[in-house]
Protein backbone atom coordinates (compact mmCIF):
# COMPACT_ATOMS: atom_id res chain seq x y z
CA UNK A 1 0.00 0.00 0.00
CA UNK A 2 2.89 2.37 0.77
CA UNK A 3 4.30 1.90 -2.72
CA UNK A 4 1.18 2.96 -4.55
CA UNK A 5 1.82 6.77 -4.68
CA UNK A 6 5.40 6.16 -5.73
CA UNK A 7 4.46 3.87 -8.60
CA UNK A 8 1.86 6.43 -9.79
CA UNK A 9 4.53 9.16 -9.85
CA UNK A 10 6.89 6.90 -11.81
CA UNK A 11 4.23 6.13 -14.38
CA UNK A 12 3.52 9.84 -14.84
CA UNK A 13 7.18 10.68 -15.33
CA UNK A 14 7.72 8.01 -17.99
CA UNK A 15 4.37 8.43 -19.71
CA UNK A 16 6.13 9.50 -22.91
CA UNK A 17 5.54 12.38 -25.29
CA UNK A 18 2.39 14.41 -25.53
CA UNK A 19 0.66 14.81 -28.86
CA UNK A 20 1.91 18.40 -29.05
CA UNK A 21 5.53 17.28 -28.56
CA UNK A 22 5.18 14.66 -31.31
CA UNK A 23 3.69 17.22 -33.70
CA UNK A 24 6.55 19.65 -32.98
CA UNK A 25 9.16 16.90 -33.46
CA UNK A 26 7.61 15.84 -36.78
CA UNK A 27 7.51 19.45 -37.96
CA UNK A 28 11.21 19.89 -37.16
CA UNK A 29 12.09 16.64 -38.99
CA UNK A 30 10.01 17.74 -41.99
CA UNK A 31 11.83 21.07 -42.06
CA UNK A 32 15.27 19.39 -41.98
CA UNK A 33 14.27 16.94 -44.72
CA UNK A 34 12.97 19.85 -46.79
CA UNK A 35 16.17 21.87 -46.43
CA UNK A 36 18.34 18.86 -47.36
CA UNK A 37 16.14 18.09 -50.39
CA UNK A 38 16.29 21.67 -51.67
CA UNK A 39 20.06 21.83 -51.17
CA UNK A 40 20.79 18.51 -52.90
CA UNK A 41 18.39 19.49 -55.70
CA UNK A 42 20.43 22.65 -56.20
CA UNK A 43 23.66 20.65 -56.27
CA UNK A 44 22.25 18.21 -58.86
CA UNK A 45 21.05 21.16 -60.97
CA UNK A 46 24.44 22.87 -60.70
CA UNK A 47 26.33 19.67 -61.54
CA UNK A 48 24.42 18.96 -64.73
CA UNK A 49 24.56 22.53 -65.99
CA UNK A 50 28.30 22.64 -65.22
CA UNK A 51 28.71 19.68 -67.58
CA UNK A 52 26.94 21.64 -70.35
CA UNK A 53 29.26 24.59 -69.80
CA UNK A 54 32.28 22.26 -70.07
CA UNK A 55 30.79 20.68 -73.22
CA UNK A 56 30.35 24.14 -74.79
CA UNK A 57 34.02 24.84 -74.16
CA UNK A 58 34.99 21.51 -75.78
CA UNK A 59 32.76 22.25 -78.79
CA UNK A 60 34.14 25.78 -79.08
CA UNK A 61 37.78 24.60 -79.19
CA UNK A 62 36.98 21.71 -81.56
CA UNK A 63 34.95 23.96 -83.88
CA UNK A 64 37.67 26.62 -83.93
CA UNK A 65 40.26 24.02 -84.89
CA UNK A 66 38.00 22.49 -87.55
CA UNK A 67 37.36 25.98 -88.96
CA UNK A 68 41.07 26.80 -88.99
CA UNK A 69 41.90 23.55 -90.80
CA UNK A 70 39.06 23.42 -93.35
CA UNK A 71 37.81 27.05 -93.53
CA UNK A 72 34.28 25.72 -92.94
CA UNK A 73 31.92 25.71 -89.98
CA UNK A 74 31.32 22.23 -88.56
CA UNK A 75 28.08 20.66 -87.41
CA UNK A 76 27.73 17.69 -85.11
CA UNK A 77 24.43 15.80 -84.94
CA UNK A 78 23.71 13.32 -82.17
CA UNK A 79 22.93 9.81 -83.40
CA UNK A 80 23.96 10.48 -87.02
CA UNK A 81 26.55 8.78 -89.22
CA UNK A 82 30.06 10.24 -89.60
CA UNK A 83 28.92 12.41 -92.52
CA UNK A 84 26.95 14.56 -90.09
CA UNK A 85 29.45 14.40 -87.25
CA UNK A 86 32.05 16.79 -88.61
CA UNK A 87 34.01 16.92 -85.34
CA UNK A 88 33.90 13.31 -84.18
CA UNK A 89 33.51 11.46 -87.50
CA UNK A 90 36.21 11.01 -90.12
CA UNK A 91 35.82 13.49 -93.02
CA UNK A 92 37.34 13.63 -96.49
CA UNK A 93 37.22 17.46 -96.76
CA UNK A 94 40.50 19.20 -97.66
CA UNK A 95 42.56 20.20 -94.65
CA UNK A 96 40.68 17.96 -92.20
CA UNK A 97 43.00 16.73 -89.45
CA UNK A 98 40.50 15.38 -86.94
CA UNK A 99 38.77 13.91 -85.19
CA UNK A 100 38.43 17.06 -83.12
CA UNK A 101 36.21 15.47 -80.47
CA UNK A 102 36.93 12.20 -78.68
CA UNK A 103 33.32 11.04 -78.58
CA UNK A 104 30.12 12.00 -80.44
CA UNK A 105 27.31 13.91 -78.74
CA UNK A 106 24.97 11.72 -76.71
CA UNK A 107 21.61 12.48 -75.10
CA UNK A 108 23.37 11.91 -71.74
CA UNK A 109 25.16 15.21 -72.41
CA UNK A 110 21.80 17.00 -72.33
CA UNK A 111 21.10 17.86 -68.64
CA UNK A 112 17.66 16.26 -68.89
CA UNK A 113 18.48 13.50 -71.41
CA UNK A 114 16.67 15.22 -74.29
CA UNK A 115 17.80 15.98 -77.83
CA UNK A 116 21.17 17.55 -78.50
CA UNK A 117 22.76 18.73 -81.75
CA UNK A 118 25.24 21.36 -82.82
CA UNK A 119 24.24 23.23 -85.96
CA UNK A 120 26.52 25.23 -88.26
CA UNK A 121 24.11 28.18 -88.43
CA UNK A 122 23.41 30.84 -85.82
CA UNK A 123 19.68 30.25 -85.99
CA UNK A 124 17.13 29.90 -83.24
CA UNK A 125 13.78 28.30 -84.07
CA UNK A 126 14.41 29.21 -87.70
CA UNK A 127 14.76 32.93 -86.96
CA UNK A 128 17.96 34.78 -87.61
CA UNK A 129 20.80 35.13 -85.23
CA UNK A 130 22.04 36.14 -81.84
CA UNK A 131 22.20 39.56 -80.20
CA UNK A 132 25.42 38.82 -78.34
CA UNK A 133 25.86 42.32 -76.86
CA UNK A 134 22.21 42.88 -75.95
CA UNK A 135 21.78 46.14 -77.93
CA UNK A 136 18.57 44.92 -79.55
CA UNK A 137 20.11 44.00 -82.92
CA UNK A 138 21.29 40.55 -83.98
CA UNK A 139 25.04 40.71 -84.60
CA UNK A 140 25.74 37.04 -85.33
CA UNK A 141 23.68 35.67 -88.21
CA UNK A 142 24.37 33.03 -90.81
CA UNK A 143 27.41 30.89 -90.03
CA UNK A 144 27.96 30.02 -86.39
CA UNK A 145 28.10 26.86 -84.29
CA UNK A 146 24.95 26.64 -82.20
CA UNK A 147 24.33 23.93 -79.62
CA UNK A 148 20.63 23.04 -79.40
CA UNK A 149 19.11 21.10 -76.50
CA UNK A 150 15.50 20.10 -75.89
CA UNK A 151 13.65 19.60 -72.61
CA UNK A 152 15.61 22.21 -70.65
CA UNK A 153 13.67 23.66 -67.69
CA UNK A 154 13.99 27.37 -66.92
CA UNK A 155 16.21 26.83 -63.86
CA UNK A 156 18.78 24.90 -65.92
CA UNK A 157 18.61 27.38 -68.80
CA UNK A 158 19.19 30.30 -66.41
CA UNK A 159 22.16 28.55 -64.82
CA UNK A 160 23.72 28.05 -68.29
CA UNK A 161 22.84 31.63 -69.23
CA UNK A 162 24.55 32.97 -66.10
CA UNK A 163 27.81 31.31 -67.18
CA UNK A 164 27.88 33.04 -70.58
CA UNK A 165 25.67 36.13 -70.51
CA UNK A 166 26.11 37.73 -67.09
CA UNK A 167 25.66 41.51 -67.34
CA UNK A 168 24.29 41.51 -70.91
CA UNK A 169 21.29 43.81 -71.42
CA UNK A 170 17.81 42.67 -72.40
CA UNK A 171 15.81 39.60 -71.43
CA UNK A 172 18.18 36.82 -70.37
CA UNK A 173 16.39 34.28 -72.58
CA UNK A 174 16.55 36.50 -75.65
CA UNK A 175 19.95 38.21 -75.70
CA UNK A 176 23.57 37.09 -75.42
CA UNK A 177 24.90 33.73 -76.52
CA UNK A 178 22.35 31.66 -74.58
CA UNK A 179 18.69 31.70 -75.57
CA UNK A 180 15.73 29.77 -74.23
CA UNK A 181 12.13 29.32 -75.29
CA UNK A 182 9.45 28.86 -72.63
CA UNK A 183 7.03 27.52 -75.24
CA UNK A 184 9.07 24.41 -76.09
CA UNK A 185 11.87 24.36 -73.46
CA UNK A 186 14.52 24.55 -76.15
CA UNK A 187 17.88 26.04 -75.18
CA UNK A 188 20.52 27.31 -77.63
CA UNK A 189 24.13 28.24 -76.97
CA UNK A 190 26.22 29.99 -79.59
CA UNK A 191 29.50 28.15 -78.93
CA UNK A 192 31.62 29.45 -81.84
CA UNK A 193 31.32 32.17 -84.48
Ligand SMILES: [Ca+2]
Nearest residue numbers: 131135137139
Ligand atom coordinates in the same frame (compact mmCIF):
# COMPACT_ATOMS: atom_id res chain seq x y z
CA1 LIG B 1 23.68 43.18 -80.93
Ligand SMILES: [Ca+2]
Nearest residue numbers: 172175176178
Ligand atom coordinates in the same frame (compact mmCIF):
# COMPACT_ATOMS: atom_id res chain seq x y z
CA1 LIG C 1 21.05 35.00 -72.68
